[in-house]
Amino acid sequence: MAFYIVQFLTGLASAASLFLVASGLSIIFGVTRIVNFAHGAFYMLGAYVAFTLTERFSGAFGFWGGIVVAALAVAAIGVLVEMVLLRRIYHSPELFQLLATFGLTLMVEDLVVLIWGPDDLVGRRAPGFKGAIDFFGQNIPSYDLFLIVLGPVVLGVLWLLFQRTRWGVLVRAATQDRDMVAALGVNQKWLFTSVFALGVFLAALGGALQIPRDAVNHAMDLRVIVEVFVVVVIGGLGSIIGAFVAAVLVSELNAFGILIFPKISIILVFLVMAVVLIVRPWGLFGKPEAPARRTPGLTVNPWRPLTMNERLAAIAVLVVAAALPFVAGNYVLTVGSEIAIFVIFAVSLHFLMSVGGLASFGHAAYFGLGAYGVALLAKMAGLPMIACLLLGPLLGLLGAAVFGFFAVQLSGVYFAMLTLAFAQIVWSIAFQWVSVTGGDNGILGVWPEKWAASPSHFYWLSLGIAALAVVILRIIVFSPFGFALRATRDSPLRSEAVGINGKRIQWTAFVIAGTVAGLAGALFAYLKGSVFPDNMGISLSVDALVMVLLGGVETVSGAVVGAIVYKALNIWLVSQTDWSKLVLGGFVVLIVVAFPKGIVGTLEAFLHRRRKSSSAASPVLTSRIETAE
Amino acid sequence: MSMAPTLLSVEDLTKSYGGVHAVRGVSFELHAGEILALIGPNGAGKSTCFNVLNGQIIPDSGRVKLLGEDTTGKKPRVIWRMGVGRTFQIAATFPTMTVRENVQVALVSHGGQLFNLWASTARHARDEAGRLLDLVGMGAYAERPCGELAYGDVKRLELAIALANQPKLLLMDEPTAGMAPRERVELMRLTARIAREQSIGVLFTEHDMDVVFEHADRILVLNRGTLIAEGSPEEVRGNAQVRAIYLGEGLLYDARHREGASA
Incomplete structure (x- = not known):
């Protein structure tokens, strides 16, 4: 019995940090409507800065002072970020905000390694809380008890701040209706900045307070952000009480999940999240979100199939690409195969994201499932390559069918967070279920059969499948189903009113996208000859998002162009610099801020303008209106 | 009556x-x-x-x-x-599609073709969509992007959509x-x-x-x-x-x- 109580207390102690970070995220979202992906990065920065400060300054004052100063310093960085970056994207669609703050996260990860080095750093114990307390033969670190008390104290302080101060009243008002608050003469800019500072302070404090418990490392940002997303999905975005209750719930589920499913403890959290989502899609304490914003000023050219000339041009490009093996060496062909595979992956996400309006932040899960499907079939069942390529992606289909069912119940940022959490769950299963997946060591020796083994043959295979995937998905885009999917994206209200079952349509689209991503993963397993948990990692999911974004979210062909340009750049970059995440992150931020239409979108807009100026016969363009939904 | x-x-x-x-x-x-x-x-x-x-x-x-x-x-x-067809207080249409496609979506749904992954929507019920647009006086705007219409025209388009299921x-x-x-x-x-x-x-x-x-x-x-x-x-x-x-x-x-x- 004592053991269970100790386990319970450990869970409560973990909840404290999680609550600090989650409440910060919730407060920022409440006022600015930005889901700050970089919140995990600020948490990590808090830990690193606190580590340096507490090492430098000795004694109790040095330690506790160091923690508070670290949180304040990171909050100051947060203010800078808000003023320089976020102020430019407050009116962008959620997807762009998530991506920009994700780019920031990537940059911080490399910066942290640059400054503090790649090794884990073990901080010192908290003065006054170094020992443990004996509880019926079980030890409880006294620092845990301190954290257990701290959580409710912070909750109370936040409550007083929001209920009893003028600033708090303004924040609550802005959370309900920020336009009205602005109309009443409140300086929104500084309100937003101060809210962001508070949120970042909480995240950094959460990180700093972790150093006596855990080693500081450069992967802690993603770990915490996934947990925080789960917490806010369960608790409800924008609710501080929700963040507290859900943080306790998730931490306890983790603490006891280890006892029930030692290998895959995260399953328990997932099950609870699934139940909450079915019963209360907006979280235990959340409110339904407002409809998603559209990009302002982004004139949407109606999509059309390729004209005959454009089709011929596409075929010509394909023929040129197919001639590559006659001029290029093996390395180039391997790169070419990889690019073709990523074209498949990118178009599958494009289908979900651009056509369906569902920006998945965990699309790599289905890519990785396809890869593992192939690896398991080839190694365990010993099936021939063709059979593996056909059956492997079915694992992606299965995963997409299960996770997609829950994910499409939500939309916008909730959808993004949920898909990310699902992907992370799949990743940790691959990582932890060592007996089947080989864990971190992956599954090796998945080589193509003789007919496809040479680089040129494999290149042709990849290119052919990529062309097929692109053509099939394009046909679906312009099929009745594709239109129904776009209709659901454009106006859920109108599509329901013309008899369209939006959820069913979106679920089907999710399954199609997951299967095609699984196909890409299947090829990738053969290309690399192995599969690893990283084949379903977050960075791969983000690669896909960036490819679609770079090509142009609101175009039909953007994903293909984006995938080719991005993957080529990426492979080159990785060979050139050790700080690829830094460059990549900067690149992502730059696209979002300066180049939101992407390559194809910019090109289309340019051609559109030229066509319009040349045909001055129709000057009747009426003013554009925002069609409501 | x-x-x-x-x-x-x-x-x-x-x-x-x-x-x-x-x-x-x-x-x-x-x-x-x-x-x-x-x-x-x-x-x-x-x-x-x-x-x-x-x-x-x-x-x-x-x-x-x-x-x-x-x-x-x-x-x-x-x-x-x-x-039952309906129109909304604030017109609800599909802003990224053309006027004709807006009506075609409703016709596709009415025809039970929503899960058809293969056919070309452009050819689906093209004339029927044109007839409905003519009925509400929007025939001349059929190929216009819906997002560029004046609000009065959006309302008429919405009426055409609402009539699509007879x-x-x-x-x-x-x-x-x-x-x-x-x-x-x-x-x-x-x-x-x-x-x-x-x-x-x-x-x-x-x-x-x-x-x-x-x-x-x-x-x-x-x-x-x-x-x-x-x-x-x-x-x-x-x-x-x-x-x-x-x-x-x-x-x-x-x-x-x-x-x-x-x-």
Whole structure:
């Protein structure tokens, strides 16, 4: 019995940090409507800065002072970020905000390694809380008890701040209706900045307070952000009480999940999240979100199939690409195969994201499932390559069918967070279920059969499948189903009113996208000859998002162009610099801020303008209106 | 009019939010080809009534029947399939598609082709979409992006979409809200003409009394959740209780018409 109580207390102690970070995220979202992906990065920065400060300054004052100063310093960085970056994207669609703050996260990860080095750093114990307390033969670190008390104290302080101060009243008002608050003469800019500072302070404090418990490392940002997303999905975005209750719930589920499913403890959290989502899609304490914003000023050219000339041009490009093996060496062909595979992956996400309006932040899960499907079939069942390529992606289909069912119940940022959490769950299963997946060591020796083994043959295979995937998905885009999917994206209200079952349509689209991503993963397993948990990692999911974004979210062909340009750049970059995440992150931020239409979108807009100026016969363009939904 | 079959019958509808009765014991009928206006001051329960009819709200009690079939509590998309078209107070269309594609989506749905992954939508029911657009006077705009239309045209497009399933009943929530006065008259004339030609029953809510008295065959007046008057425009205009509620608007209407008569 004592053991269970100790386990319970450990869970409560973990909840404290999680609550600090989650409440910060919730407060920022409440006022600015930005889901700050970089919140995990600020948490990590808090830990690193606190580590340096507490090492430098000795004694109790040095330690506790160091923690508070670290949180304040990171909050100051947060203010800078808000003023320089976020102020430019407050009116962008959620997807762009998530991506920009994700780019920031990537940059911080490399910066942290640059400054503090790649090794884990073990901080010192908290003065006054170094020992443990004996509880019926079980030890409880006294620092845990301190954290257990701290959580409710912070909750109370936040409550007083929001209920009893003028600033708090303004924040609550802005959370309900920020336009009205602005109309009443409140300086929104500084309100937003101060809210962001508070949120970042909480995240950094959460990180700093972790150093006596855990080693500081450069992967802690993603770990915490996934947990925080789960917490806010369960608790409800924008609710501080929700963040507290859900943080306790998730931490306890983790603490006891280890006892029930030692290998895959995260399953328990997932099950609870699934139940909450079915019963209360907006979280235990959340409110339904407002409809998603559209990009302002982004004139949407109606999509059309390729004209005959454009089709011929596409075929010509394909023929040129197919001639590559006659001029290029093996390395180039391997790169070419990889690019073709990523074209498949990118178009599958494009289908979900651009056509369906569902920006998945965990699309790599289905890519990785396809890869593992192939690896398991080839190694365990010993099936021939063709059979593996056909059956492997079915694992992606299965995963997409299960996770997609829950994910499409939500939309916008909730959808993004949920898909990310699902992907992370799949990743940790691959990582932890060592007996089947080989864990971190992956599954090796998945080589193509003789007919496809040479680089040129494999290149042709990849290119052919990529062309097929692109053509099939394009046909679906312009099929009745594709239109129904776009209709659901454009106006859920109108599509329901013309008899369209939006959820069913979106679920089907999710399954199609997951299967095609699984196909890409299947090829990738053969290309690399192995599969690893990283084949379903977050960075791969983000690669896909960036490819679609770079090509142009609101175009039909953007994903293909984006995938080719991005993957080529990426492979080159990785060979050139050790700080690829830094460059990549900067690149992502730059696209979002300066180049939101992407390559194809910019090109289309340019051609559109030229066509319009040349045909001055129709000057009747009426003013554009925002069609409501 | 009484010869036409009963299209819609609403029986004893009640819906309350907390302690507030939004709608209390409302009953009425609507016949094929009839244009029925539902009016009342703000907060009278018009929107609640409307949203019950199209399936967005489930009533506490009471029943809605369409051609004898119970539709109470059914989802909007199911009610649409039973032959109810609707337009929204703020027009809801698909802004990234062309005008024609907007109508084609509705036709695809009506034709049961939603999960067809292979056919070309561009060729699907192209002429039928064109015919519907001609009907509402939008034929010339068929290839225009919907997002570029003026609001009055968006409203007409919405009407074409609502007609795509050959509805027996059309529900229009403040059809002329946000439109210029001349566009209002045109849209309602168009609606009335289509309703008579195709024998569609129309139920609409409206704040503009000119529109109501000019186009409605019959008027229902709601106040504080209950039906206080029902009848022809003349009967309703003469009703003392309605006058009391609609003092300003009612007087304005009469005054304008008197001016018109003496001029």
